[in-house]
Amino acid sequence: MSVPRFWRKQVNRYNLIGTHCKECDEYYYPPRNLCPTCRRDGELESYKFNGEGEIVTYTIIHTAAEGFEHQTPYALAIIKLDEGPRLTSQIIGKPEEMKIGMRVKSVFRKLGQDSDRGMIYYGTKFIPA
């Protein structure tokens, strides 16, 4: 990921900040510029999620992408936040302990880096609650 691309959504990744439509009461993560339901009638506000949710489904990665080779095996899950939105995140913990419906909470971790000379990217991952 390029440095500017990461930086643009940095605060959202650090603090799980998305958006909430005051018109239809829907929550979005990542943040949206327009409510897809209400369109022009929608009224979006910035919203910080409480960081808790549950695993909807997960997979165990054994053959990882570049930069993650030495973390295998690790769990990648779709998490449903308590406010509603779903997001994909790595789950910190033993792969054999993962299960659908498991409660998780957010933590601050390194997401990756651009080689030993490049930027380090930080953000949100999840651990069993």
Next chain:
Amino acid sequence: MNVGIVSYGAYIPRYRIKVEDIARVWGDDADILIAGLMVNEKSVPDLDEDTATIAVEAARSAIIRSDTDAQRIGAVYTGSESHPYAVKPTSTIVAEAVGATPVMTAADFEFACKAGTAAIQACMGLVGSGMIDLGLAIGADVSQGAPGDALEYTAAAGGVAYLIGNKKSELAAIIEDTYSFTTDIPDFWRREGMPYPEHGGRFTGEPGYFKHVTSAANGLMEKIDTKPADYDYAVFHQPNGKFPTRVAKMLGFSKEQITPGLVVPRLGNTYSGSCMMGIAATLDMAQPGDRIFATAFGSGAGGDAFSITVTDRIEEIRNGAPSVEDLLKDPIYMDYAMYAKHKGKIRLA
């Protein structure tokens, strides 16, 4: 001075390696090391943890504990000897991740093991003078010990954050005064770009640790006219269990006074977080009115002494975040090979 601790938060990674597992690899006698160092095991960071992530978790814990609005924070100072970047502040990452930006100042501190208490002193000055409302002072490290070096048995990972303020009703503990003693000593260093620190052998003990801790501690007690018996608890920088135990005895503090804050046997040396972790563990169980004496030490070298009195407010905030004991519980043990991987000791071509 009417300044003190509004809140505090600690973070310790879940992984541990036992001294005996390190000793087995290097052919050392584990029993002699455990008895000599008074350290049984040490914390190890996860593959995706570093000083910045540890500092953020500790800082969030401090802010949550007292339910404080992070926008009130006017300064974020992170003390560490293992900042992830040589140039680019850890403190801006922390400030952004706790929601304290943008109207604030920030900087990274480095003074071996006492960079965190130097940050507390800087925050005391800023809140004491009224320049800022609250200051966030953090000591965090993922400290390095070269493979086979004596430091490898104790160099651990962890961090502690203190919110420093000056509004009496908000203070969980009043910092009555602080006193520092600093000289230029070649006891420990790491050159730019080098992965592991070096230590100056005989300078570590008497001319380094003991001279600076006793001078700072005695200097503060003389300044504010107190004596060891006036305190309920005492915390000294804990690079191992032996040094703080010995320095406490030299200064006239009892074993009972230092026991609650002596976390090093189960944690190792968290460097910039070391003394601050001991203070946090003591605050976890201290009662209103209790007095805590603390002295941090940083190689290079200097000692920062603090006289602290716990207030009624401690009862209101204590259970708002995990205690040090909570963080020490339920560790995941690893062998030397996994430890070497986690610490980046295996260099890949």
